[in-house]
Amino acid sequence: MKKCVVIGGGFAGLTAAAYLSNSGFQVELFEASPKLGGRAYSFYDNESGSIIDNGQHIMMGCYKETLEFFKLIDAENNLLYQKRLRVNFLKENFNLIPTKTFPLPYPLNLILGLLNYKAISISDRLLFLKFFLKLPFVSSNSLNDLSVFDWLIKENQNENIRKAFWEILAVGALNTNIKKTSASTFALILKEIFLKGNKSATIILPKFGLSETYCNSAVDFIQKRDGKINLLESVENLQINEKRIIEIETSKRKITDFDFVISTVPFYAAKKMIPQLKYPNGFEPQYSSILSVHVWLKENKLKEDFYGLINSPIHWIFNHHDHLTLVISDANELTEKSKEEIFELISDQLKLFVGISKDEILNYKIIKEKRATFIPSKEILSNRPDSKTEITNLFLAGDWINTGLPSTIESAVKSGSIAANHIIEITGN
Numbered sequence: 001m002k003k004c005v006v007i008g009g010g011f012a013g014l015t016a017a018a019y020l021s022n023s024g025f026q027v028e029l030f031e032a033s034p035k036l037g038g039r040a041y042s043f044y045d046n047e048s049g050s051i052i053d054n055g056q057h058i059m060m061g062c063y064k065e066t067l068e069f070f071k072l073i074d075a076e077n078n079l080l081y082q083k084r085l086r087v088n089f090l091k092e093n094f095n096l097i098p099t100k101t102f103p104l105p106y107p108l109n110l111i112l113g114l115l116n117y118k119a120i121s122i123s124d125r126l127l128f129l130k131f132f133l134k135l136p137f138v139s140s141n142s143l144n145d146l147s148v149f150d151w152l153i154k155e156n157q158n159e160n161i162r163k164a165f166w167e168i169l170a171v172g173a174l175n176t177n178i179k180k181t182s183a184s185t186f187a188l189i190l191k192e193i194f195l196k197g198n199k200s201a202t203i204i205l206p207k208f209g210l211s212e213t214y215c216n217s218a219v220d221f222i223q224k225r226d227g228k229i230n231l232l233e234s235v236e237n238l239q240i241n242e243k244r245i246i247e248i249e250t251s252k253r254k255i256t257d258f259d260f261v262i263s264t265v266p267f268y269a270a271k272k273m274i275p276q277l278k279y280p281n282g283f284e285p286q287y288s289s290i291l292s293v294h295v296w297l298k299e300n301k302l303k304e305d306f307y308g309l310i311n312s313p314i315h316w317i318f319n320h321h322d323h324l325t326l327v328i329s330d331a332n333e334l335t336e337k338s339k340e341e342i343f344e345l346i347s348d349q350l351k352l353f354v355g356i357s358k359d360e361i362l363n364y365k366i367i368k369e370k371r372a373t374f375i376p377s378k379e380i381l382s383n384r385p386d387s388k389t390e391i392t393n394l395f396l397a398g399d400w401i402n403t404g405l406p407s408t409i410e411s412a413v414k415s416g417s418i419a420a421n422h423i424i425e426i427t428g429n
């Protein structure tokens with residue numbers, strides 16, 4: 001039986017380990033931290049007595065690889081699926097603008113949904129629709145030199161449309177200012193979401209805390225197939241001889257009994273762990289932060305599961321009923337502010353948008369994820385490394401490798417599956 005070592009226990013590592021153990025490999029996974037999940041995990045918060053996520057994660061119907069992974073590990077029922085796309089946008093003073101697709105055949109349902117978007121004027125809706133009608137004919141290559149902002153301006157998407165729709169969608173999906181992100185990636189995402197049928201545009205949420213939603217099922221799946229998972233054991237060094245890894249040094253031991261290695265750690269960690277590895281010229285990702293504020297209220301009057309806020313520094317409010325999670329993407333500047341300053345900002349916005357005053361807030365917790373996602377600039381996207389490396393028994397995975405997708409769960413899962421498949425193909429398992 002061939003043995004494969006997987007380094008890192010986020011979505012990419014768990015996916016690679018699950019696919020390999022399912023194909024009869026002996027798998028051993030090393031995770032440096034005390035928990036699995038990487039940048040997508042949950043934990044018990046002593047102060048509030050609740051399980052909370054490090055940050056709200058949403059998936060979409062177009063997350064094909066992710067949904068297959070959930071099916072493989074028997075965790076499909078841990079997700080909440082929308083039947084049809086529905087997003088509640090919110091303007092100041094609890095001005096709710098529910099937006100949904102209609103129960104009509106695709107794409108008529110989507111077109112009507114867009115035409116009914118009451119956050120913008122009728123003439124702006126027509127400009128908006130025109131953009132969507134052109135989308136199937138847009139080639140991503142033609143957008144290579146444009147930012148999302150440039151593209152929207154070129155297509156007459158004025159400030160109202162940008163603020164009421166595009167910025168919420170683009171900043172949510174890419175976690176970066178639309179002036180910094182490549183239009184070609186955004187076009188690709190829009191096509192995946194809006195041009196692939198009814199289900200693709202629907203939103204999928206974790207039913208439980210993230211760890212319970214997928215980490216526990218992945219662990220069961222891997223362990224039932226004799227896989228080993230080591231927590232609190234980081235890989236420190238890989239010894240390479242004649243283009244093969246011959247020894248792995250962890251924080252606890254040295255290992256030589258393996259055939260293949262998949263590294264799923266983020267780029268900055270991979271550079272430290274395998275300094276010998278060469279990356280395409282110009283590949284040096286910059287990162288963007290996400291700030292999550294969990295808020296417990298005396299009484300929660302919000303009814304919907306989530307809201308997209310128009311013209312607010314808070315992009316989304318997720319309603320977990322026992323508490324709210326406020327999400328601020330593209331938050332590099334805000335993460336430098338103090339807890340008190342952040343609380344002032346979010347309490348002002350809660351008052352303004354949903355009428356919740358400061359004295360209704362029982363408790364709050366701020367989580368700053370400084371390197372939440374890499375910034376999908378043109379330079380980075382055109383230089384992403386492939387999974388195969390010059391070291392013959394080493395494969396790379398992680399949301400940053402060349403999956404064609406931005407820094408998302410779907411990219412991480414796809415990368416794990418690509419790396420596992422390379423090994424399965426080589427060995428003919």
Ligand SMILES: Cc1cc2nc3c(=O)[nH]c(=O)nc-3n(C[C@H](O)[C@H](O)[C@H](O)COP(=O)(O)OP(=O)(O)OC[C@H]3O[C@@H](n4cnc5c(N)ncnc54)[C@H](O)[C@@H]3O)c2cc1C
Binds near residue numbers: 269292
């Ligand atoms: C707050 C937040 C919100 C997000 N929201 C969304 C969303 O709504 N939708 C979406 O699709 N994506 C979202 N993302 C992005 C998504 O979480 C990531 O793209 C994905 O989790 C990356 O998975 P990964 O396995 O590639 O990397 P990671 O999750 O970073 O996993 C890498 C693992 O490697 C471990 N490691 C590092 N060095 C070593 C070493 N030397 N030895 C052993 N282990 C090591 C790390 O501890 C970590 O567990 C969000 C991210 C954040 C932070």
